[in-house]
Amino acid sequence: MPFEKMLIIGLGNPILGDDGVGWVVAREVEEHLRGEGKKVEVDYLSLGGLSLMERLVGYKRIILIDSLTTGKHAQGEVINFTLEDLVDLTSGHTTAAHDTSLKTALVTGRQLGVDLPEDRDIHVVAVESPHVYDIQEGLTPAIAAAVPLAVEQVLELLEELNLAQG
Secondary structure: OOOOOEEEEEEOOOOEHHHHHHHHHHHHHHHHHOOOOOOEEEEEEOOOHHHHHHHOOOOOEEEEEEEEOOOOOOOOOEEEEEHHHOOOOOOOOOOOHHHOOHHHHHHHHHHOOOOOOOHHHEEEEEEEOOOOOOOEOOOOHHHHHHHHHHHHHHHHHHHHHHHHOO
16 A cells, blocks of 8 residues: 555644644644654644644545543543544534534545544543633643643554554
8 A cells, every 4th residue: 555645733823822732732743743754744733623634635644643632531631532422512503614623624625525534533632721721922831731641642643644654
């Protein structure tokens, strides 16, 4: 099987405190990959839904890095899952197209015949972050301490996905 180019996306907003953790982790991952010749593209986005779906067009494997606020994990805990594992709580409850969840946007795109990855091929590395609406630059200490672990998990996942391609 030929190598499929992968995309890593750091999600969030760096002026909203801990919401910027996806960008920080993606930047460090990009630094680790520099010069290794891997066919991995790294990007930074602030929007989800349809905008994020459009960025995934043509890729078969994705790693999304983001903050997550569930209240089910300790602050700074790094959680890994696929989009297939994520329950879409907003499905059918949006008030505008730009508020559409990624899962809903992907379903819509696929119905329109857009070349998109399957939910099982979209991996998420998230950091439990309760302070994602505080207007401030930089991460709180608990979230900053989680960055090295999140970077390590992204790099391990990337290696796994590379090996799985043959």
